[in-house]
Structure formats: C-alpha cells, structure tokens
Amino acid sequence: MERLRVSGGTSLRGSVRVNGAKNSALKLMAAALLAEGRTTLHDVPSITDVRYMGELLRRLGADVSRDDSTVVIDVPEKVSHEAPYELVRRLRASICVLGPLLARCGAADVALPGGDAIGSRGLDMHIAGLRRLGASVEVEHGYVVARAPDGLKGAMIGLDFPSVGATENILMAAVLADGETVIDNVAREPEILDICHMLIGMGAQIEGVGSSTLHVQGLPGLSPVEHTTIPDRIVTGTWAVAALMTRGDITVTNGRAEDLELVLDKLASAGAVIEPGAGEDGAGLRIAMSGRPRAIDVVTLPYPGFPTDLQPMVVALNAVADGTAMITENVYEARFMFVNELARLGAEVRIDGHHAVIRGRESLSGAPVVATDIRAGAGLVLAGLVAEGETLVSAVHHIDRGYPDFVGQLNGLGADVVREPDPDRFEA
Ligand code: EPU
Numbered sequence: 001m002e003r004l005r006v007s008g009g010t011s012l013r014g015s016v017r018v019n020g021a022k023n024s025a026l027k028l029m030a031a032a033l034l035a036e037g038r039t040t041l042h043d044v045p046s047i048t049d050v051r052y053m054g055e056l057l058r059r060l061g062a063d064v065s066r067d068d069s070t071v072v073i074d075v076p077e078k079v080s081h082e083a084p085y086e087l088v089r090r091l092r093a094s095i096c097v098l099g100p101l102l103a104r105c106g107a108a109d110v111a112l113p114g115g116d117a118i119g120s121r122g123l124d125m126h127i128a129g130l131r132r133l134g135a136s137v138e139v140e141h142g143y144v145v146a147r148a149p150d151g152l153k154g155a156m157i158g159l160d161f162p163s164v165g166a167t168e169n170i171l172m173a174a175v176l177a178d179g180e181t182v183i184d185n186v187a188r189e190p191e192i193l194d195i196c197h198m199l200i201g202m203g204a205q206i207e208g209v210g211s212s213t214l215h216v217q218g219l220p221g222l223s224p225v226e227h228t229t230i231p232d233r234i235v236t237g238t239w240a241v242a243a244l245m246t247r248g249d250i251t252v253t254n255g256r257a258e259d260l261e262l263v264l265d266k267l268a269s270a271g272a273v274i275e276p277g278a279g280e281d282g283a284g285l286r287i288a289m290s291g292r293p294r295a296i297d298v299v300t301l302p303y304p305g306f307p308t309d310l311q312p313m314v315v316a317l318n319a320v321a322d323g324t325a326m327i328t329e330n331v332y333e334a335r336f337m338f339v340n341e342l343a344r345l346g347a348e349v350r351i352d353g354h355h356a357v358i359r360g361r362e363s364l365s366g367a368p369v370v371a372t373d374i375r376a377g378a379g380l381v382l383a384g385l386v387a388e389g390e391t392l393v394s395a396v397h398h399i400d401r402g403y404p405d406f407v408g409q410l411n412g413l414g415a416d417v418v419r420e421p422d423p424d425r426f427e428a
Pocket residue numbers: 023024026092093120121122123124125126127161162163164165166187189308309331332333374375402
C-alpha cells in the first residue's frame with residue numbers, strides 16, 4: 001500500500017497531455033468481443049482498471065497485448081461466456097461484457113459486481129433491456145445469467161434514466177440482434193459517442209449517434225477494427241480545477257473543450273480565463289486563474305449536465321473559494337462520503353441528503369486523509385495542493401485506477417508530491 005505526500009502551496013503551471021478516457025477504453029475493449037480477429041485500440045490509458053479488463057478478456061479466451069498505449073485484442077471464433085466473480089469484483093465496469101457475450105455466444109454468466117464506496121449501483125435497466133431483446137435474464141447465485149439460444153431480436157426499448165452502462169450493454173447486444181432496435185432515452189456522454197463510432201467502424205448500422213434515441217439495424221457479424229480512444233474529459237476537468245485552485249495556468253494540450261462545455265462555463269464564472277484551442281493543432285485548452293476563485297453552485301446530472309465524476313473536485317474548489325456554494329449530487333447517493341476526509345483538512349461542509357453546502361475558507365491545513373474512490377482521491381490531492389503544510393493521501397491505489405502517472409504529471413506542472421510506502425496500511 002502506498003500514499004502520496006502532497007506539500008501545499010505551489011501554483012501549477014505548464015502543459016500536460018491527458019490519456020485516453022478510462023470510461024471509454026474499458027468499453028471499447030469489451031466491444032472487441034463482438035468480432036472475431038484482431039482489434040487495435042490506441043490511446044488506452046495505462047491504469048489498473050485497464051489491466052483488470054485485459055485479464056478478464058484473456059479469461060474469456062482473447063489474446064490481449066499492449067505496446068505503449070496501444071492494446072491489441074485478438075478474439076477467437078469461440079469465446080467463453082463466463083465472467084467469474086474473482087475478476088469482476090475488482091472492476092465494476094466488467095459488467096459491460098454482458099451485452100457482447102450474450103450477442104456473440106447466445107449466453108452470458110457475469111458475476112454481479114457489487115456496490116462500491118460511491119453507493120449501490122443497480123443493473124435493472126441492463127437486465128430489462130436485454131430481456132426486451134428476447135433473452136432470458138435471471139440473477140442466480142451472485143451471477144447475472146442471460147440466455148438467448150435462438151439469438152436476440154430487435155425491439156423498442158426505453159430507458160427510465162439515461163444510464164451509461166445500460167446504454168452500452170443494450171447497444172452492444174443490439175448490433176448483432178436480428179432486425180431493428182430502437183433505444184430511447186440513451187446516455188449521451190462523449191464515451192457513448194466513442195463506442196458508437198467504434199461499432200460503426202466494425203460495420204454496425206447505428207443512427208442517431210449523439211441524440212437521445214439510437215436506431216440500430218442488427219447484423220449477423222461485425223469485423224475487427226482499429227480505433228483511437230477519445231481524450232479523458234474527467235482528467236482534463238481535474239487539471240482545469242487544479243489550475244483554479246492553485247491560481248495557476250495549465251494548458252491541456254489534447255483536452256476537448258467541447259466535451260466540458262458546462263464545466264468550463266462554471267469554472268469561468270468562478271473567475272478562470274479559459275482559452276479553447278490553445279494546445280495541439282487547434283485542439284486543447286488553457287485554464288488560467290489569478291486571485292481567489294469565487295464559489296460556484298453545481299448540480300450533477302447525466303451529460304450534457306455537470307459530471308458526477310468531477311463533483312469531488314468542485315467540492316474541494318469551493319472549500320477554498322470566496323463565498324458559500326451548494327452542490328447537488330443526483331447520480332450517486334453516497335458520493336459525498338469523502339467529505340469527511342476533506343473536513344480533516346479544515347473544509348467547512350454540511351451535508352443534507354443529496355446537497356452539500358460549502359463555506360469557502362481562506363486556507364486549508366494539511367493532514368492525513370484516505371482516498372475512498374478514484375475521484376475522491378483526486379479531489380483530496382487537489383485540496384492538499386492548496387493546504388498549508390503536508391497532506392498524506394493514503395489508499396492511492398484508488399487514484400491509480402483512473403489517473404496514469406498522476407504524480408509525474410503533477411510534479412511536471414510544479415507540484416511537490418512524493419509517492420511513498422504507507423507504513424500505516426497493509427494489503428488485506
Ligand atoms: N442505475 C440503476 N440501474 C441501472 C443502471 C444504473 O439504478 O440499471 C443507477 C446507478 O445505480 C447509478 C446511476 O444509475 O446511481 C448512474 O449509473 P450509470 O449506469 O449511468 O453509470 P455507470 O455506467 O455505472 C459510468 C462510469 C462512472 C460514471 C457514470 C455516470 C464507467 C466504468 N463508469 O458508470 O464513472 O460516474 O457512468 O457518468 O464508465 C468513475 O469513473 O469514477 C465513475 C464512477
């Protein structure tokens with residue numbers, strides 16, 4: 001077990017390149033199962049979640065190799081349909097093999113991933129959608145057991161809520177179903193567009209990409225493809241908030257401002273100067289801040305709303321902002337849990353149900369804290385950057401799940417962060 005020793009008080013300045021999006025790459029890897037042969041994915045982040053997904057695909061029979069940021073997945077004609085608990089429990093996103101396995105094998109046994117530190121995470125919409133496609137789906141002995149021995153049939157499906165995971169699973173099943181599927185109220189996150197573009201590259205017929213309704217004309221088979229993962233908008237947003245909090249000036253050379261419109265509007269209202277197009281070939285963005293940020297109210301919602309995955313960062317920002325802010329969390333009931341850790345740095349936060357009221361303070365003071373999930377971990381590191389003295393962030397393995405070389409990139413921007421063994425924690 002390791003921890004980060006963050007010395008507060010430096011302002012982050014310079015350029016940084018973000019990796020491909022974790023929440024895209026994991027699903028693109030699962031989508032590779034839909035076609036026999038070699039799929040090549042570029043800009044796949046080097047993070048533990050990707051390693052676990054690679055292990056799962058190997059267990060299903062694929063050959064997975066990595067060279068720098070390119071991952072090659074060679075899928076045999078026959079794949080196993082069982083995703084066992086010992087692998088799935090390490091990575092909730094492994095539920096996204098359910099749709100592809102069912103479509104490819106007519107059967108899928110995928111262990112229930114269980115909850116995590118941000119709350120219980122249901123699968124009812126995944127299950128209802130696959131049933132609409134003609135599969136029998138039951139939850140038995142801790143597994144989702146899905147069967148469609150005669151193949152899947154196109155159907156009209158409406159989601160109660162634009163769930164990212166349900167959209168992906170149903171979409172990946174529908175591309176190999178017989179006939180047309182219409183999926184209404186789908187998630188519109190940029191990662192959904194990315195997977196649609198990859199599937200279209202594989203030959204899938206999908207219309208309505210980017211809208212709330214997808215029309216999918218199922219086909220008997222797809223071909224492997226070469227595809228590049230979109231840049232990670234949550235990591236880009238993390239750097240943007242870091243620039244504000246540390247009163248710095250950061251250019252994210254390949255960040256996509258178009259995927260962060262609402263976030264950047266909010267950060268501009270906190271006082272930041274935002275300059276889209278400041279990076280590579282007219283892409284990228286620069287975020288600069290002088291003076292103390294103003295408090296900003298935020299309501300998390302599915303895209304194009306404010307992403308829940310940046311909520312801990314804006315809570316940290318408001319902890320040192322001028323004024324009082326209200327943050328409303330609408331996606332995960334337990335995502336404010338990390339606030340108890342932030343309070344150890346002196347943040348003044350009151351939680352009332354799914355609202356947090358934060359009274360900004362002139363400064364925080366460094367203390368030992370524990371990262372409870374990836375994003376909470378990043379939020380605590382940002383708070384540590386502006387706290388007086390040293391902040392020790394333990395359980396850093398959570399941060400490793402989503403931020404490749406976080407420490408190297410922080411220090412490249414002028415931070416003083418050291419990764420070291422954590423003498424107080426042992427692997428369970
Ligand atoms: N939900 C249900 N039933 C369902 C599906 C979802 O109740 O059938 C609920 C969940 O319990 C949750 C909410 O709906 O409260 C949102 O779930 P969604 O399916 O949209 O999210 P997800 O696919 O489980 C992905 C990301 C999350 C990100 C959310 C929202 C991956 C691997 N994970 O999760 O990322 O917060 O979309 O944008 O893509 C992270 O990266 O830190 C992270 C948690």
